[in-house]
Amino acid sequence: MAYNQSPYRSRASAADASGLWRNFGKWSVALALFAALLALFTSLQLFQVTAEGAAKRTLRRSVAALTEIDPLLDRNYDDLQRSADNAGTGETVELRDFPIAIALQPNEVLGKSKELVRGTLLDRSADVMYAHGSASLRAQAAKDGSVGRFSMAGVTQHGLGFLRGRNHDILAVTTFVLAAVCAALAITLASMCRGFGRLTGIGSVIVAASIPVVLGGIGARFYLRIATDGDTEFIQREFLAIGQALAWIPIRDGAAFTILGLLFLTIGGVCAVWADRREAPRTSVSRL
Numbered sequence: 001m002a003y004n005q006s007p008y009r010s011r012a013s014a015a016d017a018s019g020l021w022r023n024f025g026k027w028s029v030a031l032a033l034f035a036a037l038l039a040l041f042t043s044l045q046l047f048q049v050t051a052e053g054a055a056k057r058t059l060r061r062s063v064a065a066l067t068e069i070d071p072l073l074d075r076n077y078d079d080l081q082r083s084a085d086n087a088g089t090g091e092t093v094e095l096r097d098f099p100i101a102i103a104l105q106p107n108e109v110l111g112k113s114k115e116l117v118r119g120t121l122l123d124r125s126a127d128v129m130y131a132h133g134s135a136s137l138r139a140q141a142a143k144d145g146s147v148g149r150f151s152m153a154g155v156t157q158h159g160l161g162f163l164r165g166r167n168h169d170i171l172a173v174t175t176f177v178l179a180a181v182c183a184a185l186a187i188t189l190a191s192m193c194r195g196f197g198r199l200t201g202i203g204s205v206i207v208a209a210s211i212p213v214v215l216g217g218i219g220a221r222f223y224l225r226i227a228t229d230g231d232t233e234f235i236q237r238e239f240l241a242i243g244q245a246l247a248w249i250p251i252r253d254g255a256a257f258t259i260l261g262l263l264f265l266t267i268g269g270v271c272a273v274w275a276d277r278r279e280a281p282r283t284s285v286s287r288l
Helices: 007-049 052-066 069-086 114-132 135-144 153-162 165-192 197-229 234-246 248-287
Strands: none
Touching: 007 052, 007 165, 007 197, 007 248, 052 069, 052 114, 052 153, 052 165, 052 234, 069 114, 165 197, 197 234, 197 248, 234 248
């Protein structure tokens, strides 16, 4: 005699299978959102680092260390003043041995203090490097035969060379695309959750993705602080100090997104508790 499976048991099995696939889908989307958020946070931080104001401040300080501008000015300040005094109409002057070709007007030099001339040179150097990258520094240094003074050539090429307006524009598009991907994944995750679990689900993923950013920034700043206190050369100390300043970007961004995620979690949790308490009296009344 054939055994006929109960329709209730079949429905329960189908419901269990459906719930299993639903949970698998939610976890898959949550993991995808987690990875997309990490990529977004990385792109956002690079976008901020390469922004014109932040990048030029970093380049200005880096050029001051790499070019040893203070000793150069001490040695060549008088010669620069004489060159400016003897310059004809339309002529410009340059600081001797300065490894970036910066043309100065005579009125920008004559009667100006070393600090003013130094500021003008560093501002123009930051503008040039932000527009053209570190190639302008290397090319001029090679022409002057002074490549040996750059003991951190790798940092100059791959680090400072990244701080360009062109890269900032590329990162703007990348950040926008990643933000759109994260928004789409968040909407998908919310549609797969129920009730106020939509808020808590999204909030949990945001917190999980932002905490590593905060910890990474804190760890980097702590490591660079210890390295700065060690026995290092002047140029290395300057770059380590610059790194400490830049480490505030992931700390700040990570903290902001962590607060946002916790806000989602709090609102979702409070609303869920409120809904449960509101539903409990109705259930009791219906049983009576």
